[in-house]
Amino acid sequence: MTAVSAGLVSMPGIRSLPKAEVHVHLEGAIELADLLEAAAHTGVALPGPAATLFDTSTHEPSARPSGATPLSAFLRFLDWEGSLFSTPQQLARLAYRFAARQSASGISYTDVIVNPAHWASWRRRPAAFLDALGAGFADAAADGLCAVGICASILRTASSAEAEELVTTLLGERPQGLVGVSVDGDERVSGRTAPRFADAFGLARRGGLRRTVHAGESSGPEGVWDALTLLHAERIDHGVRAVEDPRLVDRLAADGVPVGVCPTSNIALGLYARLDEHPVDALARDGVTVTVNTDDPAALGTRIETEWLLCAQAFGWDDGRVVGLARDSFRASFAPDGVREEGLEALARRADAMGAGERER
Template sequence: MSIESAAPAITPELARALPKAEVHLHLEGCFDLADLMLLARRNGATLPGPAASLFDLSTHTVELDPTSAAVTGMGVGRFLAFLDWEGSLVEDYETLRTLAYRACARESASGVRYADIIVNPTHWSPWGHRLEEFLRAICEGFDTAAGDGLCQAQLCVSLLRQQDTDSALEVVDTMVRSRLPRVVALSVDGDESQAGDSNSRLAPAFDRARAEGLRRTVHTGESSGPDSVWAAIDLLHADRIDHGVRAIEDPRLVDTLVARGIGLGICPRSNVAGTHLYGSLAEHPIDRLRRAGVTVSINTDDPGPMGVRIEDEYADCAQTFGWDLATVAEVATASVRASFAPADLAAGILADIATFADALDPDSHPVSAQY
């Protein structure tokens, strides 16, 4: 009598082996604790909190930006201020290039084949008037990593919500002028509660980026509601929304995301343990959005301070929502389709996802590998 093999359990080990992309990852969030300790020692910088719990902002006794009301309490503003402190430690070209390389190595260790990595220059104060050199150092790190067979990465340059129109346009002008092949998209992030009507203010920069062939991705729909996602689509011409989970509150918006193929770069643990938008993973709408037909991907946002790896996020979602191998392969496929990866690279990863799923479970029926 033959015994049919059971479908494979979605463990972190399986999720690590699954080919995939990551589309919502901040370079500022890729510092390890050792990175920060060594950089702080080298620069003679004062730590904002105890060394052993540096990523726990509740232990910080040093105000990182006393002029900002946003950092006086916990929340997004205080976290952004911590990123400012991190970036202030990186003063030279080689250190920045190495950090970019290490981000690609981190991705490869989790089975990520391609990553859209976001960087916000406003967090890196030593580079304030050297934006082109700043971008070039990061891209060189990506180039070296690719040459060593690590994860392929491209760069999404992010504006800060509080930036004015002219400075935002200057960023886009530098992106266009530098002509760095790995600089592929304009982004925007930051604390929406402190930014006012940032979409109207930043729309000219996104218009210019669109005219120059740059892709657009917008952080929204987390601390703000569905209206902000509509604005990202209508005013900023977003190709992708980073977070965007509160779109679930507006059925018409969900239908629009499906119809236009606008993906959501979702970071489950960040929404639960970071911003406490949801009380538990079981309350998170990622599965409802997926079942509604939205292109949802799983991402880590700021893996260093969050203490998260993408394979754990896949496994946790699978356990919480009852995802089988076919569903996990579907989400991995969505991550590639939502990415800004070159078409030939994307097609190769999609084919590998289908092959991987079929080898483990021929009955899994993974989605089409065509790109």
């Protein structure tokens, strides 16, 4: 482990930096206490022991069919989670608590990924679903908590017609807080999906929605190429396996397409054995705009300040590099211009106070 300077490279120092998070799933950020409370209220049985609920290997055999990959088992767990929340009031409360949790980590803006397919009571009412969440996020922002924009995600197993229907509905009803669309799910199981969603993403693009795509995780560089060329992705979620294709790395760097990297998540799923083997630093050194995020923080037991500190310790990032990471997090976000500029100005003031500014790339 490389020694790093004191100052901002510490848990309190990182927490104090204004920053954005651009790759975090609401479904993976619901705290254990909220799940247990909702399950008790609705009378729904837990799939496994309460104390190890996030560990899907401890769930009942009926909840973890044979042949399940770790990711597919986790996605089924998210379906169970979503089944617990059936009222707008429950959703607004979840949203408010999410914003409060983000604020506690010094995050002033978040692009949160939400997939209506995981929420049984809302699958046929995606606009109402997102509107209820948006109400909770709006209340949180009014109280001075983290501002949140919603990226509605298409599950990889959806058909092209289902994807187009979702986007058409969202464009027609414009739920509050919606900023973009996404694609998530198990790439390894679903195979190549970008051609199937090209029309839906075309609709989103023409309708003014931003586009981010999970790719380059369980798929290789070809998944990232598809996201760029077929889905016109403005940001890549994960994207780490782009490092296997130098031409793709050059493309990401030249076009300024950010990657929303989640190191702990990648290690948990076995992409890399240890953090010092992770390509997050290599991608940044090659000129790719890199952000470091939590993915599913409650399930993984992490926070954004933990992720940043672990990377700083593993790769020798100093105060200036951490400030640069915060700056890139705002630039990679889908925040409204005013929110982005306000965050960057607050960050500059904090960096100046610490004498930790980083030269512009």
